[in-house]
Amino acid sequence: MSSLDLSNLELGSEEAEYSSVGFHYIHRAQAGRIVAVAEAFREAGYHLEMLTAEDRRTDLEAMRLVYTFSRLDQLDRHMVTVDLAPEIPGAQAPSLAGIYPAANWYEREVFDMYGIRFDGHPDLRRILLPDDVEFHALLKDFGRIEDAPDEGAANK
Amino acid sequence: MNPHPAPALERAHDDETYYLNMGPQHPSMHGVLRLLLRLRGELILECDPVIGYAHRAHEKMAENRSWIQFLPNTSRIDYLSGMIYNLGYCQAVEKMASIEVPVRAQAIRVIVSELNRIQSHLLWFGTFLLDIGGITPFLYCFDDREKILSILERVTGSRLTYSYGRFGGVSQDIDDVFIEQTRSFLTRMRKQAPMYHQLVHENVIFRKRCEGVGVISREVAHDYGITGPTLRAIGVDYDVRRAEPYSGYEQYDFEIPTRTGGDCLARFEVRIEEMEQSCRIIEQALDALPDGPVKPAKFIKKLKPPAGEFYFAVESARGHFGMHMVSDGGDVPSKIKLRTPSFSLLSSMSEVLEGTMVADTIAILGSVDVVLPEIDR
Amino acid sequence: MPRTLLDIFGNPFIATGVGIGAVMTVLSINVLFCIWFERKVSAWIQRRLGPMEVGPQGTLQTVADMVKLLGKQLLTPAGIDKPLYHLAPLIIFAPVVASASLLPFSKSVALSDLNIGLILVFMFGGFAVVGIFMAGWGSNNKYALLGAMRSVAQNISYEVPLLLSALSVVLMVGAQGGGQIEIGDEVIQLNGLNLSHITLAQTSGLWFIVFQPIAAVIFFIAILAETNRAPFDLPEAESELIAGFHTEYSGMRFGLFFFGEYSNMFIGAMLATVLFLGGWDGPLLPGPVWFFFKSYLLIFVMMWVRWTFPRLRFDQLMAFCWAVLTPLAIVNILVTAFALKVVNG
16 A cells, blocks of 8 residues: 555545635546546555535536545545536546446446436446436536525525 | 346246245345345355445435424434434534534434443344354343333333434433433343343354454455444444544443444354443443533524535444535535445445355344334435 | 053044044144243343233233234235245144143143154154245245255254254153063053153153253253254344245234244143153143143253354354264264163163
């Protein structure tokens, strides 16, 4: 196990204030580099704590993937974000299932909820929603309760 | 989408293997899990956990209601450690919005969280023994668990799905009766613990069913991000309460029980010891209970955390429960991702269960203690 | 020697009719009692009350349950093997009645008195496994099939130590008092396979449990396994196989399986009483009272075991049978035979 070396991966890395955001570093990676990033983390003894996506098509014009890598022996949490094309279907990223088996289910969930496809995933099918539905539930344009009033009561 | 297309089923006929759908309606499938098993006799060749039967779209709901309105949802993610999840969500939002929590409220949070943890472990104890065929311990531990539920019901108003947390504190202060009841429960629990041990731990059949069964290696745990008692049973002393203390856990003196076996027996022992450690924490918190308010003077009706991405974790009874939150600066969350420990655990099961027997499957699933609602969310 | 029904009635048809009636009555009452008793024993072990509502101390609870079972719709799943599915409960149920009629519960009266009683009881006991397998196979359900497969393997395996441990008793009977016993002015040539003779051999001396403690324990364990009781209840392990071989049976068909299980328990306990606990032998009280008292004592122990132990895994169960019980039973027989030879010359 070597120390974490992300130097030649061209990440837009920033240090973060742990006490207010809960992680130590945030990296912005290119979709093409995420496999190399994950390998670097795995090499350094980090585990994939979480993988999810965000529908940022309205403000950033992108579908964003969020990876969290963390260590068990010391407190050091890295958040890696990957911005993808804003088209659903169409957004694609390489799968990490070959590096972190944990990514297998997380990626299935992201595919299920956001419709992002993962190249090289061994078994990309829906996981929480029924097999035969045609929507991706966590996309912002699905099932949103429109025109929420300002006064804190979105479901009035 | 049929997960296993017809040729696989054809092959099953040829080579004397067959498929068995265990669940979603099955006496010991911990809710609504379905295991698609390919078997030869009783030997498991392949295992594919199928989930989603209890999907209630908590994450979608979060995006459609304000930060405050999401509070009752949190305790329904995992109905067995509802308190921990509820308070975990509170402290995450507090950290986002920089809300101070009074020290008394923090101590109360620790007390009720640990009570919740004991309650969850007691239920696990009963159901695990039930899974491997011992019916009687179930009744014993439910007796004790009932005491906790009554204590918590008195102060929170509910027995399982508490909505006790408030941003900046808790909804009700605890009183002398609560303290007295909790103390007498601790005394009772300490008296019961040796009985649980004698009743089960030395039983030759129990040991035969647990020793060396369902060994999860360090590599598998690392690959799948397994946390909680299952990880500690492998010998990794990772506990969120110690690794990144919240709610004042750093003040309390407690041990993180570990074992090295990684089998069902190790998991059993770790959880039994954890209950004792929880008792210790509660005792210390009760002894040093500070005075003061338990919630902000003015109820927070409107909450707009700063825009950004956040990740906060607590230690639930099953392990690392993380919340990845995205705020756009408004009063409705842009996204809340719930990273639940059971999800990681269950995703490792297709690897762990391969090559075991049907009876072991039940024992292993029982010993890792997955709660399906928190997997399906 | 006990008088049989045939001796009393003279006519074989009347004797058979009366016998079947008597056995059915006794077995039905036994099942009603045992289920209530089991509930009370489990409640007692688990620090609760058990049934309390129907009748005093809930004694009529099983009657109420039986009425419920009788009133339930008989669901027949699709794709079953009809003859097997419908016959299975009967195949399990009928041998129970037959073997119950063989057991000598009293010194003076017996339903039948056969020279091969012991063999017949084991033979009828062996039928149960056929019924279980028919149920499992005919149900067209994988859980039922798994349960049936477990049951067949388990029952056939445990039959070996069961027979071997019984055999050491047979040897003992033959050697008792030089193989003869005097009752009044009648001299009876003892036959080790006749259940009344086994009891008689014990009335004159000590019970066989004193001479054969190992065989008694093996026999009891094997009975537990043969009757699919915990910790050997793998064929119907509810946390693994839902209900095992009777998963697909509802209403009174399920009731018949239940009836068969508790009656098998009863017969197992009675047989153990005859073989090791001296049957009707006992001071003061009449023979049948002693006989049933001992049987229910054994049934109580069975229940005690069930509510105390977890369940074995299948391979452990088989290993326990073939690697522990069977060799032990064989050694026990050899030692018995050798000792008898030495003692009797």
